Amino acid sequence: MAIATEQALPRILTGIGEEPMAELESHLDVHGPLPDLRRWSPEQIISVVERSGLRGHGGASFPMATKLRAVASRRKPKILVANGTEGEPASKKDRVLLRELPHLVLDGAAIAARAVGAGEAVIAVSDVDERSARSLELAVDERQHAGLRGDPQFQLFGAPERWLTGQESALVNVLNGGPGKPTFGPRPFERGVRQRPTLVQNVETLAHLALIARHGADWFRLLGTDRDPGSALVTVAGAVSAPGVYEIEHGMPLEELLQTADGREPLSAVLLGGYFGTWLPGAHIRGVRLAAEHLAEHGASLGAGVIVALGQSACPVAETARIADYFAAQSAGQCGPCTNGLGAVADTVQQLATGTASAGARAELARWGKDIKGRGACQHPDGAVRFVSSALRVFAEDFDDHARHGPCPRCSHPPVLPATPIPAFPVAR
Ligand SMILES: Cc1cc2nc3c(=O)[nH]c(=O)nc-3n(C[C@H](O)[C@H](O)[C@H](O)COP(=O)(O)O)c2cc1C
Ligand code: SF4
Structure with missing residues (x-):
């Protein structure tokens, strides 16, 4: 095996857009x-x-x-x-x-x-x-x-x-x-x-x-970090003008990636690691690097490489409620804590979003989060409660507001996080 000295990106995406690489x-x-x-x-x-x-x-x-x-x-x-x-x-x-x-x-x-x-x-x-x-x-x-x-x-x-x-x-x-x-x-x-x-x-x-x-x-290992060598493909979506699939070096600053994807508006948060991932508040983006050892400091990981920018015109509560419903619907219905637990979580998030939840709803969600975790045959319920807990933490003020006053004007904006498959994205060249 020859050892090359080439360090630059792209690696995986080399030739795309220039050659018929499928041949x-x-x-x-x-x-x-x-x-x-x-x-x-x-x-x-x-x-x-x-x-x-x-x-x-x-x-x-x-x-x-x-x-x-x-x-x-x-x-x-x-x-x-x-x-x-x-x-x-x-x-x-x-x-x-x-x-x-x-x-x-x-x-x-x-x-x-x-x-x-x-x-x-x-x-x-x-x-x-x-x-x-x-x-x-x-x-x-x-x-x-x-x-x-x-x-x-x-x-x-x-x-x-x-x-x-x-x-x-x-x-x-x-x-x-x-x-x-x-x-x-x-x-x-x-x-x-x-x-x-x-x-x-x-x-x-x-x-x-x-x-x-x-x-x-x-x-x-010429690219990346000790724990996360090499590069990764990431799908960038949401409040960016150039959504698509990018190849990044592990450790790349998140801010730089969002600039490359032409981030459009001030962000309220960024979802790191997809639907099993973690929200990072917009104010905390600076200095964050996209590698496991850095993301761990924020309780996050790159997961399968999905990064969604949430603009301030989107409602994080409505987004969370929709994805919580999606998680409940995707349960395979064979482990009690997942089948019943995710349904109860989705209903309660929905009630918070519409201002119809009981006073103890959020404490109940926190308790269920702990009870459900690790109790399924797969990691589906763990990922689902991680997503909801992270949203409750990062968007606490928005949840307070909805619990008191019901839906906000942003709730009717087009969804940012798809709950069914979406058309293919372009590849960043
Ligand atoms: C609910 C759920 C959905 C998953 N979906 C995928 C998937 O679509 N593609 C995939 O490669 N791995 C998926 N995984 C992870 C796989 O179980 C498995 O870890 C992975 O395919 C192993 O490949 P890797 O070690 O190369 O990442 C999923 C895991 C869970 C819990
Ligand atoms: S934990 Fe996994 S296997 Fe069990 S019901 Fe949920 S999705 Fe199905």
């Missing part, structure tokens, strides 16, 4: 061929990933090498699932990757499959995302015709378009012919698709792996 020829012209994977032992690949510090980009930021080891150490035949379902309504980065850079994802899948000893790789996309499916289909065909060595057997799969489908055990369940609900039993790395040890990895994580295989672990 194999352009992909190889821009990135060069993958090294011959058959000459790498699984342990060699895993140790490069370990040294690179690559973490997952699907939301939990889990170290990839740890997962690779867990799956590789199992005896039975393995399988890889590339998670491109992107159920978060405000996120668009995975769709951009699948549509515009399918070969980067397939390269990464080939390397990850080799690392764990999987002969098959399933690329899962949303079943309404026809453009991504088409782009992947063409890319897989091209690779087969070109006789690329080292590819596993690729298989495309359309998963039901739902928030929960992307949760790894739910996705495995769907792939096994069941409903798209998280399961309580063994984890996918123990027993997953067709009872095989299964590595589930976000498609962006795989795209970074494709570049690490070409340029090395040290190259990857």
Whole structure:
């Protein structure tokens, strides 16, 4: 593996807008061929990933090498699932990757499959995302015709378009012919698709792996921070004139990103990390850097890279009430604290928003937040209560105002946070 000295961005988004990157020829012209994977032992690949510090980009930021080891150490035949379902309504980065850079994802899948000893790789996309499916289909065909060595057997799969489908055990369940609900039993790395040890990895994580295989672990660490090396794709939305998918260096100042996206108006807050994320008050944006070790000081994380700017013309209470309803509706309805708890949270937030809540409503919400946390089979309820608690804290005055006087004039403004999938965003060039 050659170690390049190139430090600049873009990395993942290189060539987009200049070359037809979805085509194999352009992909190889821009990135060069993958090294011959058959000459790498699984342990060699895993140790490069370990040294690179690559973490997952699907939301939990889990170290990839740890997962690779867990799956590789199992005896039975393995399988890889590339998670491109992107159920978060405000996120668009995975769709951009699948549509515009399918070969980067397939390269990464080939390397990850080799690392764990999987002969098959399933690329899962949303079943309404026809453009991504088409782009992947063409890319897989091209690779087969070109006789690329080292590819596993690729298989495309359309998963039901739902928030929960992307949760790894739910996705495995769907792939096994069941409903798209998280399961309580063994984890996918123990027993997953067709009872095989299964590595589930976000498609962006795989795209970074494709570049690490070409340029090395040290190259990857030339950008970013100690805890969060490298770059990340982020989807920027809300009160900006240039919403879209951007590639940032981990540690980039949030203010700089918002300026790049042409922030439009004074902001009341910024949502960091998407719907499972945390609100940061507009007055606290200065000095915030987009890397785990910096965001932790604000109780936030980058999650799957969704960043939404909330302008002062939007009503944070109405936004919170709508998303709390969305969370309740997305529960898989199989764990009591999630099914009943999120419904009660949504109803109470709705009452606060309309000025019909009881005097103890907020204390009740705080209590439920603690009771619900950690009591589901998946992290859905934890993420939901994190979002609501953060809104209650950051927008305390707005909630007071609504509790006393009912809806404000801003409540009727068009929603900022989508509660159903929204059309594709442009890619920042
Ligand atoms: C409710 C819920 C929804 C999720 N949706 C997605 C998704 O759409 N895409 C994704 O890659 N990961 C999603 N995840 C995370 C996956 O469970 C899993 O951690 C991830 O695919 C692993 O890939 P990574 O380690 O490369 O991030 C979701 C998790 C939860 C709890
Ligand atoms: S915690 Fe909620 S969403 Fe997760 S499995 Fe249980 S009921 Fe379903």
